[in-house]
Amino acid sequence: MRADFIIGERPMSHAEFLEFVNGADCAFRAASPGSLRELAQVLGVALANDCDVSLFDADLGMGFGESGARDLPVAPAGAALENPARFESVEALLSKLKVSKSKISLFTSGTTGKPKRVSHLAAALAGQARAAAEDCVWAFAYNPAHMAGIQVFFQILFGGGAAVDVFGKPAGYARDKILECGVTHISATPTFYRMLAGCGAVFASVRRATLGGERSSEQMCALVARLFPNARVTNVYATTEAGALLASHGEAFRIPEALAGRVKVAGGELLVSASLLGESDCPCAEGGFFATGDLVEWVDEPAGLFRFVSRKDGAINVGGYKVAPEEVEEALNSVSGVIASRVYGRRNSLLGNVLCADVKLADGVSLSERLLRAELSKRLSAFKIPRIINFTAKIKLTRSGKVERR
Amino acid sequence: MGKIALMIRQIRQNKGIDAPFELTPDTSLREDLGFDSFDLAELTVRIEDEFGIDVFETGIVENVFDICEKLNLK
CATH class of the missing domain: 3.40.50.12780 (ANL, N-terminal domain)
Known part of the structure; x- marks a missing residue:
């Protein structure tokens, strides 16, 4: 087993993980981990003590208080452990985490609507981790409060290897x-x-x-x-x-x-x-x-x-026509010089919606709205071509790193 | 009216029409400029971004005069 399972700027070794879980006298019932390291801390303590835990997006504004723990957000009340679990070794801790009775509640990312709660048995998610080569190094690129982030975390914890956090x-x-x-x-x-x-x-x-x-x-x-x-x-x-x-x-x-x-x-x-x-x-x-x-x-x-x-x-109604923004984004992204795009509707008294696009160009590339529309007209029907195209340095994304659709 | 003329020119150019056009208060958006409902919707969005007013919200707009009136432009 390699020493650090989280590498990069804020690393964490297995020994430190063990020490953290053994030092906790309160469990994390609700938390908004903003990094892989915080996810490890939250899930480590909760699962080791068979406590259910809810993970929220960091930007949902949960009011976390002081916990006595070093650097993670903790629910302010009702989280003290009567008989906190203690482990003699990293192996003993990992064995316990794999069979934990905890439930992990997550919230669907709500790309288009209100997030919904979903609960999973931690042991069932942990059981999906596959044994991997010791030299595996993951780039952790998902939101730690979302399903994909937890799956990658369990993979490095139980499957071996390490991860460098690049999320956000x-x-x-x-x-x-x-x-x-x-x-x-x-x-x-x-x-x-x-x-x-x-x-x-x-x-x-x-x-x-x-x-x-x-x-x-x-x-x-x-x-x-x-x-x-x-x-x-x-x-x-x-x-x-x-x-x-x-x-x-x-x-x-x-x-x-x-x-x-x-x-x-x-x-x-x-x-x-x-x-x-x-x-x-x-x-x-x-x-x-x-x-x-x-x-x-x-x-x-x-x-x-x-x-x-x-x-x-997600379809946008433009003058009675239904437009799938994904199809228009795919056409935009296939134009040479375009890095990413976001297509959305803007309320309009004439058509219901006017189709708009934010477009991020590669460095040094210059494209006019007219040229871009001409390119699109080769691939899309006229009503699917955005009428307003904004060239922007940043595409609006959700906390899961998907194109924002709201 | 200068800003409106620029917007109309941009919409025409985006459609691949470079020919010069005359703009008077009587110029009809549909008849003289050949605007369809998509072009008109685009124009309203551009006007709204510039002036903060949706010119089509309170009734039909036929010509340039109607726009100027709703925007209180001389």
């Missing part, structure tokens, strides 16, 4: 850390990779690159393959309610044998059996299936191959 940092910082730490594994949103690609580097040390959290086109998968020329690229479909469900090496997915009958496509939408979900506030439709709100289209129906198109509640 500028792309240039992430580039430097990936190169400096010799990152071998990375899992992030397409938006993260787009920003990273704008930094003009290629990362030869990466062996596995995973895309998740947002829809990825073939073009996106190809961009990731160029960024990480030695990596196996995997596109993952996951939900906060059910965790990772589907994986492929391109934009098209197939429901695996093991999930047959429990994940299905109906009415152009992906449905997931209630048996695959954690406890959640999300209502299940009749027949025990949860409607994910993710719309799909068949690539090859007899072969069971489909791709994700957009969110059901």
